[in-house]
Amino acid sequence: MEYLSGKKVCVLGLGLSGKSAVNLLLEKKAHVIAIDDFQDCLSPKEIEDYKERGVTFFIGSDVTFPVNRIDMAVVSPGVSREHSFVKELVARCIPLLGELELGWRELQCPCIAISGTNGKTTVTGWIVKMLRENGYQVTAAGNIGTPVCDVALKSGELSTLVLEVSSFQLESVDSFKPEIALLLNVAEDHLDRHGSIDNYLRIKARLFENQKEDDYAIIQWEILQKFKQMEISLPSKTLTFSDSEESANLYLKGNLIKSRMSGWPDTVLDLNRCNFRGSHNAANLMASLLAGRASGLPLEKMIQTSLEFQSGAHRCxxxxxxxxxxxxxxxxxxxxxxxxxxxxxxxxxxxxxxxxxxxxxxxxxxxxxxxxxxxxxxxxxxxxxxxxxxxxxxxxxxxxxxxxxxxxxxxxxxxxxxxxxxxxxxxxxxxxxxxxxxxxxxxxxxxxxxxxxxxxxxxxxx
Known part of the structure; x- marks a missing residue:
């Protein structure tokens, strides 16, 4: 990302993602302008330390900043597209990235991205465990707590990066292209920000928009049908799962995960052997198994790992x-x-x-x-x-x-x-x-x- 060197880049929102973006931009020798509406967004020591590294601050809801002084902007996921400053950036055609996009552009390894209304953190953890037990050097980042910009510069040491991705992050992607992308489910959520369920679906579909034909889209069968109705097409190889529809590549029948894919048995797993409850977790497992298949993992080893899966804290x-x-x-x-x-x-x-x-x-x-x-x-x-x-x-x-x-x-x-x-x-x-x-x-x-x-x-x- 040599294009960042010497550029004037503003970072809007100084929470966890915003600070991570600031750090990466400083590493890339950009001139950073940090902006936040809240006076207590950073401690006095953090502000002083950043100032010593050349960061300029504009903090407070009543502070104005001359937009024509910047070359590009990085917007934290918690900052709405309706924010007045964001609207001005868009109106002036100033390049606008999210922290996810900024970090992804610096990645030096393949990535698997997981999105959905519910189950993202569970599936992210399960996929990480599957990959590690098959010898992969892997870590998790994104919406799960560690910003992508925190791991991007060290990602050359990894076999794969597993990303949990929220709809807020997908609003600001441009070239983001995971080799394997999973969309677990979509239900009404964040409509206070996205406005309608159809708009929410279109934002979730951005997970796949830059994929190529040799990439994988792993998607709930019911969402795929909805995408077809909305004339949203997926450019990559598609694998589907469902807790009810037998047309999916993997589906749930009673307590059995069943397969319609070559090379896998008709009955993949009896869920009575597992340590979790609920059809929603069965769907999470099916998505994880399909991600493992797309990664080339052997089914037998994935099944053995699956028997150890449990829902995380605060999840049933x-x-x-x-x-x-x-x-x-x-x-x-x-x-x-x-x-x-x-x-x-x-x-x-x-x-x-x-x-x-x-x-x-x-x-x-x-x-x-x-x-x-x-x-x-x-x-x-x-x-x-x-x-x-x-x-x-x-x-x-x-x-x-x-x-x-x-x-x-x-x-x-x-x-x-x-x-x-x-x-x-x-x-x-x-x-x-x-x-x-x-x-x-x-x-x-x-x-x-x-x-x-x-x-x-x-x-x-x-």
């Missing part, structure tokens, strides 16, 4: 059991689709169809909670709602399930715990973002675990 994570009541943490469920997957995956209670005490709520992302029906809530005994969207959710659901407003996580856990009987499940699956009450979904899940422990201590008389 079993926390504790007391007197026959099980507590699950699904704080990563930040949309309605993820909530539905969690409800379907919870243990049944023989003899009583209703056995779930649901804790939900938080910050709405332009969801219509009325899409949750009486049938999808058929196993829920009662719902405890907290956060900004609690009243809206109660209004949408109270006609078919009891809904109770609570003030905090401890109150929700204690009330659900008191009501639960042996065979019941207390499930945190919010269907909302966490930022109204917590720093992140991880913070929310940790708060739930603390509340569960406090409840258990109370029951034990500790």
């Amino acid at each position: 994570e079993f926390i504790a059991e007391w007197n026959g009541v099980k507590f699950y943490n699904d704080s990563k469920a930040t949309n309605v689709h993820a909530l539905l997957s969690a409800l379907h995956s919870m243990p049944d209670n023989e003899g009583d169809r209703k056995n779930i005490w649901l804790i939900a709520g938080g910050q709405n992302k332009a969801f219509d909670f009325r899409t949750i029906s009486q049938d999808t809530m058929r196993r829920v005994k009662s719902v405890y709602l907290l956060g900004e969207a609690s009243a809206e959710m109660r209004s949408a659901w109270q006609s078919f399930v009891p809904c109770n407003l609570v003030g905090d996580m401890i109150e929700a856990v204690f009330k659900a715990g008191r009501c639960a009987v042996p065979g019941d499940v207390v499930l945190l699956s919010p269907a909302c973002a966490s930022f109204d009450m917590f720093d992140s979904y991880q913070h929310r899940g940790e708060s739930y675990c603390v509340a569960v422990q406090q409840w258990l201590n109370t029951m034990k008389g500790v």
Whole structure:
């Protein structure tokens, strides 16, 4: 990327991705202008250190910057395309990149990219494990927590880089081209930013737009049909999976993963041998197996690795059991689709169809909670709602399930715990973002675990 040397490049947004972009640009001898609306985006020491390295700062929502002084801009994924400064950049035809695009241009190894509304982090971790156990030098980056720019300059040491990619990152790609790209699922999410489900789908489709015919697109069968309806074509080799449609290359039939591909047996795996629950995780596994096939991994070794897979923290994570009541943490469920997957995956209670005490709520992302029906809530005994969207959710659901407003996580856990009987499940699956009450979904899940422990201590008389 010698074209960066001596160029005036502004970085808009100084969170994790923005700082990573600044560091890479400095390595490439660009003149960096760092911009953020928030005064506390960096510590005074960080600002001083960057200034010593030649970075110019414009910080604060009331600060104006002469756009005609820059050659290109790098926009952090958290900065909306509706931001006034971004609009001005577009209007002046100034080249605009995301941190993902900037880092990818510096990569020195092939990459596998995973996107989708739900399951990205799980599948990223599973693919990394498969590759490592087959001798690959591999690491994960992207939306999973490590910015691409952090690993780009050292990527020559890797066999493959596995990237978790969000829709926010895909908004600002240009030449980004993963050799293997996976789109796991698409459900209503981030509509407060993307506007409509069709626009969201088109942004997700950008994952594949620069692929060549010898690359691989691994995509949920149902999304592929939707793309065809929208006249979105994929230029690469296509492999499909589905938890219901037998026309897919891999599909779920009962508890069996079945194959329609040459060289693989008709029955690939009995999920009763695995350590995870739910058809959504079966779909995650099928996508991971197809990525392994595209990478040339032997099926037998992938199956052996698959038997060790587990869902990660805050993803339908079993926390504790007391007197026959099980507590699950699904704080990563930040949309309605993820909530539905969690409800379907919870243990049944023989003899009583209703056995779930649901804790939900938080910050709405332009969801219509009325899409949750009486049938999808058929196993829920009662719902405890907290956060900004609690009243809206109660209004949408109270006609078919009891809904109770609570003030905090401890109150929700204690009330659900008191009501639960042996065979019941207390499930945190919010269907909302966490930022109204917590720093992140991880913070929310940790708060739930603390509340569960406090409840258990109370029951034990500790």
